[in-house]
Amino acid sequence: MKIAFLAQRPHAIPSLASWFIAEWPQYYGKRSRADVEEEFRECLNTERLPIGLVAYQDDAPCGVIVLRESAMTDLPQYSPGLGAFYVAASHRNRGIGAQLVHAGIGVAKALGHSAVYATTGRAAKIFERAGWRDLGTILHRGQALTLYRWEAAAEHFGAARGLRL
Numbered sequence: 001m002k003i004a005f006l007a008q009r010p011h012a013i014p015s016l017a018s019w020f021i022a023e024w025p026q027y028y029g030k031r032s033r034a035d036v037e038e039e040f041r042e043c044l045n046t047e048r049l050p051i052g053l054v055a056y057q058d059d060a061p062c063g064v065i066v067l068r069e070s071a072m073t074d075l076p077q078y079s080p081g082l083g084a085f086y087v088a089a090s091h092r093n094r095g096i097g098a099q100l101v102h103a104g105i106g107v108a109k110a111l112g113h114s115a116v117y118a119t120t121g122r123a124a125k126i127f128e129r130a131g132w133r134d135l136g137t138i139l140h141r142g143q144a145l146t147l148y149r150w151e152a153a154a155e156h157f158g159a160a161r162g163l164r165l
């Protein structure tokens, strides 16, 4: 499994659109396929947000994550954010999701960000294991989501915890 910028593998976009329409029919199913694909085409950047990252194996896409302006459009103050997080059902529970989150943080750090946000209902453990801090629960379209914050400073602190002065 490898992770690349979506900009380097734009042919993955039709697969990503199919995944999202099937996974979130109440949101993506209401939109045209062309519109969903266009949203991913807006992520074909490498140095400015939104930046799509795609996981792939044997040349076929198996996961995606996007570093974007905010964790959620309704919460612009939590910026930048990781979202559009998905791993193909056939490839789950192998650590690909965790590696996509790690890669997203790497891109944010390279752009000079010292914090990144994400909201999740189902992937909480992935963020918690990676040291993200739980900022509380928010209600979004009737669904309870946890808001997480990753901080570069906390990462350094974590790395230094074993030091004896």
Ligand SMILES: CC(C)(COP(=O)(O)OP(=O)(O)OC[C@H]1O[C@@H](n2cnc3c(N)ncnc32)[C@H](O)[C@@H]1OP(=O)(O)O)[C@@H](O)C(=O)NCCC(=O)NCCS
Pocket: 023, 085, 086, 087, 088, 091, 092, 093, 094, 095, 096, 097, 098, 099, 119, 120, 121, 122, 123, 125, 126
């Ligand atoms: C959420 C999602 C992206 C996670 O992707 P994933 O690739 O399965 O994530 P990981 O493999 O890193 O972690 C998932 C589990 O596999 C476990 N795992 C990781 N590597 C493993 C391995 N080598 N062997 C066995 N289990 C492993 C992890 O411990 C984790 O378990 P836990 O959450 O019960 O603690 C994926 O399930 C998904 O796309 N779901 C549908 C869409 C969705 O909910 N998106 C998130 C919206 S915020």
